[in-house]
Amino acid sequence: MNWSNSFVDASYLAHFLSRKFSKRRxxxxxxxxxxxxxxxxxxxxxxxxxxxxxxxxxxxxxGGDSGELIVSAHELGxxxxxxxxxxxxxxxxxxxxxxxxxxxxxxxxxxxxCGAAAGATLQLAVLRVTSCFGxxxxxxxxxxxxxxxxxxxxxxxxxxxxxxxxxxxILIAVIFEQTTDPxxxxxxxxxxxxxxxxxxxxxxxxVIYVFVIAMWVFVRLLFNRILSWTVIGAIVxxxxxxxxxxxxxxxSAYLHLARWTWGDQLSIGGFIIHFLxxxxxxxxxxxxxxxxxxxxxxxxxxSHFITEYSLISVYLVVLGIAxxxxxxxxxxxxxxxxxxxxxxxxxxxxxxxxNLNLSNPLLRGVVERFWMQSDLVFIFLLGVALNxxxxxxxxxVWGSDRVSLAYVxxxxxxxxxxxxxxxxxxxxxxxLYDNGSNVVVRDFGxxxxxxxxxxxxVLTKGDLPTNAMRYLHLCxxxxxxxxxxxxxxxxxxxxxxxxxxxxPEVDFPGDYWHLTNQVHSDGRKSFNFxxxxxxxxxxxxxxxxxxxxxxxxxxSWMEEYHLWPHGACHRILSQKEIIxxxxxxxxxxxxxxxxxxxxxxxxxxxxxxxxxDEMWNAKISSAFFFYQRGERCEDPFEKTKLFQASxxxxxxxxxxxxxxxxxxxxxxxxxxCERLLRSEHTSLSKLPLCKLSIQHFKQYLSLAPNxxxxxxxxxxxxxxxxxxxxxxxxxxxxxTIMNMLHRVEEREHKEG
Numbered sequence: 001m002n003w004s005n006s007f008v009d010a011s012y013l014a015h016f017l018s019r020k021f022s023k024r025r026x027x028x029x030x031x032x033x034x035x036x037x038x039x040x041x042x043x044x045x046x047x048x049x050x051x052x053x054x055x056x057x058x059x060x061x062x063g064g065d066s067g068e069l070i071v072s073a074h075e076l077g078x079x080x081x082x083x084x085x086x087x088x089x090x091x092x093x094x095x096x097x098x099x100x101x102x103x104x105x106x107x108x109x110x111x112x113x114c115g116a117a118a119g120a121t122l123q124l125a126v127l128r129v130t131s132c133f134g135x136x137x138x139x140x141x142x143x144x145x146x147x148x149x150x151x152x153x154x155x156x157x158x159x160x161x162x163x164x165x166x167x168x169x170i171l172i173a174v175i176f177e178q179t180t181d182p183x184x185x186x187x188x189x190x191x192x193x194x195x196x197x198x199x200x201x202x203x204x205x206x207v208i209y210v211f212v213i214a215m216w217v218f219v220r221l222l223f224n225r226i227l228s229w230t231v232i233g234a235i236v237x238x239x240x241x242x243x244x245x246x247x248x249x250x251x252s253a254y255l256h257l258a259r260w261t262w263g264d265q266l267s268i269g270g271f272i273i274h275f276l277x278x279x280x281x282x283x284x285x286x287x288x289x290x291x292x293x294x295x296x297x298x299x300x301x302x303s304h305f306i307t308e309y310s311l312i313s314v315y316l317v318v319l320g321i322a323x324x325x326x327x328x329x330x331x332x333x334x335x336x337x338x339x340x341x342x343x344x345x346x347x348x349x350x351x352x353x354x355n356l357n358l359s360n361p362l363l364r365g366v367v368e369r370f371w372m373q374s375d376l377v378f379i380f381l382l383g384v385a386l387n388x389x390x391x392x393x394x395x396x397v398w399g400s401d402r403v404s405l406a407y408v409x410x411x412x413x414x415x416x417x418x419x420x421x422x423x424x425x426x427x428x429x430x431x432l433y434d435n436g437s438n439v440v441v442r443d444f445g446x447x448x449x450x451x452x453x454x455x456x457x458v459l460t461k462g463d464l465p466t467n468a469m470r471y472l473h474l475c476x477x478x479x480x481x482x483x484x485x486x487x488x489x490x491x492x493x494x495x496x497x498x499x500x501x502x503x504p505e506v507d508f509p510g511d512y513w514h515l516t517n518q519v520h521s522d523g524r525k526s527f528n529f530x531x532x533x534x535x536x537x538x539x540x541x542x543x544x545x546x547x548x549x550x551x552x553x554x555x556s557w558m559e560e561y562h563l564w565p566h567g568a569c570h571r572i573l574s575q576k577e578i579i580x581x582x583x584x585x586x587x588x589x590x591x592x593x594x595x596x597x598x599x600x601x602x603x604x605x606x607x608x609x610x611x612x613d614e615m616w617n618a619k620i621s622s623a624f625f626f627y628q629r630g631e632r633c634e635d636p637f638e639k640t641k642l643f644q645a646s647x648x649x650x651x652x653x654x655x656x657x658x659x660x661x662x663x664x665x666x667x668x669x670x671x672x673c674e675r676l677l678r679s680e681h682t683s684l685s686k687l688p689l690c691k692l693s694i695q696h697f698k699q700y701l702s703l704a705p706n707x708x709x710x711x712x713x714x715x716x717x718x719x720x721x722x723x724x725x726x727x728x729x730x731x732x733x734x735x736t737i738m739n740m741l742h743r744v745e746e747r748e749h750k751e752g
Contacts, residue, residue: 038127045137046120049144053112053153056434060442061104062155063607064366067441067467068260070107070156074475077258078249078265081277085248086201087158103475104442107156115153118163118376119144125171126380128178129336130387139383146308148372150433158202159369165199166206166376170339173213177335182226189217189231190238197242204277205373208349212342216334249274259474259502264494279492284355285366292358297351300358301371305378313382316389320381323388336384343377350374365605432603440597444611445469448547449479451567451591456543457506457536458569459487464610465547465568483542487551490532493524505542507535515554530556533572537561544572548614565621567591568614581645585622589649592618599662616662623649627672640681646672647684663703667713670696674716677723687727694720 061067065080072079073091094110095103123140127133143149152159172192179185196210217235221227249265252258263279264270273279292300306314324336350370356363445468452458460466466486472478483506489495490513500508510517514526529551536542547569550557563570564579566588573579595615602609617624623646630642650669673693676682682689697717701710 038124041127041133042120042124045123045140046116049119049140050112050116053115053150054109056150056430056436057108057112057154058435058438059105059108060102060439061445061468061471062157062435062438063441063464063468063611064157065463065467066104066156067445067471068463069158070104071260071467071470071474072258072262073107074103075258075260076252076255077261078252078263078274080262081274081280082204083246083249083262083265083274084158084202085245086198087161089245089248090161091156104156104471108154111156111160112153114164115144115149115160118153118160118167119149121164121167121171122376122380125167125174126383128171128174129384132387132390134390135383135387138386139379142309142313142382143376143379146375147433148308148368148375152369152372154433154435157369159372162199162203162206163372163376165195165202166209166373169195169199169206169209169213170377170380173216173335173338176217176220177333182224185221185224185226186231186234189221189235192217193235193238194242197239198245199242201243201245203373205346205350205370208346209342209373212338212345216338220334246275253498256498259499260470261498262489263492264498270494284353285370290355290357294348294352296358297354297367298348300364300367301347301351301374304368304371305375308375309379309382316382316385317378319388320378320383320385323384324381336381339377339380343374343381347374361604362607362610368605438608440602440608440611441468442472443595443597444615445472446478447592447595447615448568449473449482451569452479452482452545453543455481455483455505456545457483457485457540459485459544459546459551461487461546461549461551464607464614468611469547487546491553505540507539508532509535513554515556528556529554530559530561533557533561537572537574545569546572565618565625567621568618581626581641582648585626585645585649588622589619589652592616595619598660620650620665620668623647623672624668627668627675630675636679637681640676640679643672643675643679644682644684647676663700666696666700666703670694670700670713670716674720677720687724690720690724690727694724 058066061070069079069084069087070091071077072084073088074095076092078085079088090110091107094106098106098109101109119140122143123136126139127136130136149160149163169192172188172195176185176188176192179188192213196206196214199206200210218227218232221231250271252261253263253265253270263274265274277284302314305317320336321340324340327333328337354367354370356367358364358367441464445465448465449469449472458469460469466484466488469484470486473480473482473484483503485503485506489499493512496508496512508527509531510525510527512524512526513529513532515528517525517527517531519525533544537544545566546563550563550570557572560575561572562575564573564584565571568591592615595618597612597615599612599616602612626642626646626649630639630646633639633642650665650672670693673689673696676684677686677689677693694717697713697720700707701713704710707713
């Protein structure tokens with residue numbers, strides 16, 4: 001044996017391995033430094049974004065589900081299907097850990113943090129794929145400062161948390177693709193599975209993303225020959241661990257502490273019904289609604305994307321899809337392709353299942369919130385496309401030895417576009433997103449609550465009044481003497497067993513609300529709405545109100561009761577009760593007088609507009625009610641009495657400047673004056689009535705020039721002007737006669 005040669009070979013091998021491990025260690029160190037640098041950049045950007053979100057977030061509750069989600073967390077109850085257990089637990093933890101601020105402010109703070117984290121995570125994901133700060137900055141700014149993202153990061157809702165979880169899943173998928181070490185692949189796969197499960201605890205809409213990414217992960221593990229039943233079991237176990245927050249639902253039902261909760265999850269059947277949203281319709285946005293179909297839904301989303309991000313962004317997204325296909329075909333890297341499949345699948349599926357009328361601005365606003373999940377992935381692809389364009393241009397124009405120019409070019413492009421985006425927001429849209437002083441919904445709920453007499457029973461209908469008043473009532477202890485009951489859930493058979501014990505002062509004449517009073521085969525007794533009103537109106541002698549509007553499922557109550565306006569709400573009164581119109585008008589007219597928000601100050605898709613419209617209607621609700629009853633009344637004396645009561649209420653409101661009133665105010669006032677002109681039994685002077693009618697009709701035409709019935713109003717004005725001439729002549733004759741009589745009296749006085 002040649003020991004000399006062996007020693008040389010061993011030395012060479014040791015040297016080779018040393019260099020190999022040294023290079024690997026250098027590579028690992030370099031990758032670690034790169035990761036640390038990227039995380040620091042994302043953290044700085046996220047902190048800046050959080051500061052902006054905190055500056056513009058709601059100081060109290062917003063509209064929609066905000067109030068309900070906060071109350072569910074505050075009471076340790078369950079929110080509407082599918083329950084949102086992750087958000088509920090995070091919100092409860094935030095309420096507990098932050099010792100200052102109103103309850104709503106604390107949860108809004110949590111939401112702003114989730115929104116900022118979503119933007120920072122998206123930026124980090126783009127940066128890890130492209131190694132280009134400019135591309136990642138562009139994606140960060142476009143998504144984070146878009147109308148939908150900013151709006152839904154400013155109040156307590158589940159969408160900012162969903163954005164964050166989806167961004168984390170995308171980042172983990174990017175890291176998974178860039179990893180070659182088998183042990184690290186398995187760790188990342190398990191982490192990703194856990195996050196996928198966690199995302200389903202917040203929004204079921206992420207299920208398509210989860211499915212597509214899961215298939216890609218399993219295929220990659222299979223091709224790397226590290227997939228086994230043990231690995232599959234570990235990944236599935238981690239996924240199930242992510243779903244553990246759903247144990248909160250039966251736990252909450254078992255504890256039975258919440259003064260507000262939805263559903264009964266103690267039984268497996270009840271849990272499944274809630275989990276699958278069976279009461280709303282599984283994979284549907286609303287109950288008893290019909291959408292426009294998949295095609296119209298996709299057109300609406302395309303229109304949104306162009307409006308929000310411009311047509312150039314659409315071209316970049318298409319290029320990003322092409323880049324994903326190229327990477328999949330030529331480089332055998334399928335992460336971007338998986339992103340394309342999942343976002344295309346989700347966008348199409350959601351357009352098909354979103355069964356809400358897109359022509360209704362408020363319902364369109366509900367649909368738009370779910371478009372953010374598509375926006376996030378498309379903006380990610382846009383960032384990748386920008387990097388690809390800059391690299392292509394620099395390598396083509398300057399040659400492959402100057403590829404570094406791509407990085408500089410992309411950075412400059414991203415920074416310039418980001419600056420332009422911020423300038424646009426500052427000078428054009430910032431005021432639309434700045435909700436730092438927006439307390440419209442809170443003031444709306446507060447105005448309603450303060451309007452009721454002591455110990456009232458208030459039956460609520462609709463998200464806006466129900467959630468606004470419930471939050472103030474349960475979380476801020478405003479009007480604890482009032483009983484707030486959501487009448488729409490009384491028809492669910494779980495409602496009284498779960499909530500009845502928290503309403504000892506309310507008399508429920510059975511086990512659940514039904515169209516008939518009867519005892520069913522299971523021994524439970526149902527009651528109709530009239531029986532419920534009887535038990536509390538006659539038996540308890542409590543003032544009963546409905547807000548806003550009466551339920552329309554059971555008309556049995558109409559036999560003996562009717563509704564009289566009380567601001568934005570109505571009071572239930574017996575038809576036998578005699579009402580003094582003047583006293584009722586004097587009592588209810590001032591309810592909304594303190595409401596000072598401009599009637600045209602909010603967008604059509606906002607809850608602020610709904611609240612504002614209700615309060616402006618409330619200012620003259622009694623007057624309009626008297627007018628409508630007068631139109632239906634056949635007794636000429638009673639008709640005149642009702643029209644005159646309407647006139648008196650409106651007369652008290654005319655101090656406001658004409659332009660500060662909604663157009664319908666002028667139309668209604670003009671109609672009331674015109675009806676009184678026809679009456680032979682009014683005590684009011686005809687000439688002022690005629691002038692007022694003409695004046696308000698003209699003001700209505702100037703404020704509502706596009707009303708299709710304006711020609712009728714023009715004709716009415718012409719007739720009224722003829723009448724005005726007649727009344728003026730009569731007034732002149734009357735004045736002449738009065739002057740003559742006055743002279744005669746003076747002459748007789750002198751002669752006497």
